[in-house]
Amino acid sequence: MSRNARINALLLLAVAALAVLPLVLGLGDHKEEPFAGADAEAETAITEIEPDYEPWFSPLYEPPSGEIESALFALQAALGAGVLAYYFGLRRGRRQGEQRAVAAAEASVAPRGTPEGD
Numbered sequence: 001m002s003r004n005a006r007i008n009a010l011l012l013l014a015v016a017a018l019a020v021l022p023l024v025l026g027l028g029d030h031k032e033e034p035f036a037g038a039d040a041e042a043e044t045a046i047t048e049i050e051p052d053y054e055p056w057f058s059p060l061y062e063p064p065s066g067e068i069e070s071a072l073f074a075l076q077a078a079l080g081a082g083v084l085a086y087y088f089g090l091r092r093g094r095r096q097g098e099q100r101a102v103a104a105a106e107a108s109v110a111p112r113g114t115p116e117g118d
């Protein structure tokens with residue numbers, strides 16, 4: 001197994017552990033919504049500290065349910081990942097194209113098949 005393959009396997013294992021360990025260890029079992037987002041946690045903390053707090057802004061769009069909100073968040077994450085993948089793929093393709101062009105230029109400059117010593 002190559003060094004890169006080992007590093008990739010370890011990273012994949014770490015990501016899987018980060019996803020599975022909170023579920024296995026029961027983190028958040030004492031909460032009504034164990035895996036609520038940071039926004040909900042912040043709202044709860046603010047209302048505990050200052051019950052009369054009025055937000056400065058309101059959302060432009062409030063999804064009708066948590067499932068739709070989660071779906072929109074997943075769509076946003078997928079679009080972001082797609083843009084990043086496109087960008088990195090484009091950079092790699094350009095780099096490979098430049099390398100091929102340099103190799104082709106070097107091959108055309110060097111004479112091929114000419115007998116030496118003529």
